[in-house]
Amino acid sequence: MKTPTRRRFIEITPFAGLVLLAACSPKVEPQSVQMATTPAPNPPPAAAAAPSKTAINLPMLEIGDAQAVVFGYVDDATQADKVKFTNYVSGSACSNCALFQGEAGDVAGGCPLFVGKHVAAKGWCTSWAKKA
Template sequence: MKTSRRHFLMLSVGVGSSLALSRAACAETANRLSEADPNARALAYVEDASKVDKAKFPSYAAGQTCANCSLFQGKATDAYGGCTLFGDKQVAARGWCSSYTNM
């Protein structure tokens, strides 16, 4: 089967755009804050606020999440967003840390 130049170019564009999308997805995942990160550990960051040790952090109240913290820089509907405490790292909207504030 002979491949035309037009078919080759269309295939190349499709493959190139797929690679760009997967690279962007990897970069987004790589930029997420890990609970093992030293700064995250210092502030007791957890990706799931339901896992906060309430005995260790009595200031935690049900419903407190990064999404409704005044330091969260994403939209309330975003799964991950920026936080002024963690630089360019993305925090989970459903997460929590000991610096939670809603002022």
């Protein structure tokens, strides 16, 4: 056994602190997973198996939302300020933008600029880019 020295004390102090911390911390019991007792529902028909990307029920982007203001978003592309936003192109709308994640004919869809919100298909913002 080594004789107690200041150096030895400095070597073992961090480990003693960890042991003390582990001993004083509250014990967390893992929660048991309960199996469902009800039978699984029948699978949907094959036609309904692939919902569109816009099937997620997200809230609509509000005009007053801070990010909407930054991008000059409007619900109706014809209402865009053509003087303030000189990059506005007649006929442009979210539905024909490369960033629009909705399907053809959808009233609203997702946009990577406004995560967690849907934009109107007939809306417009300054980041509009023609869909290829």
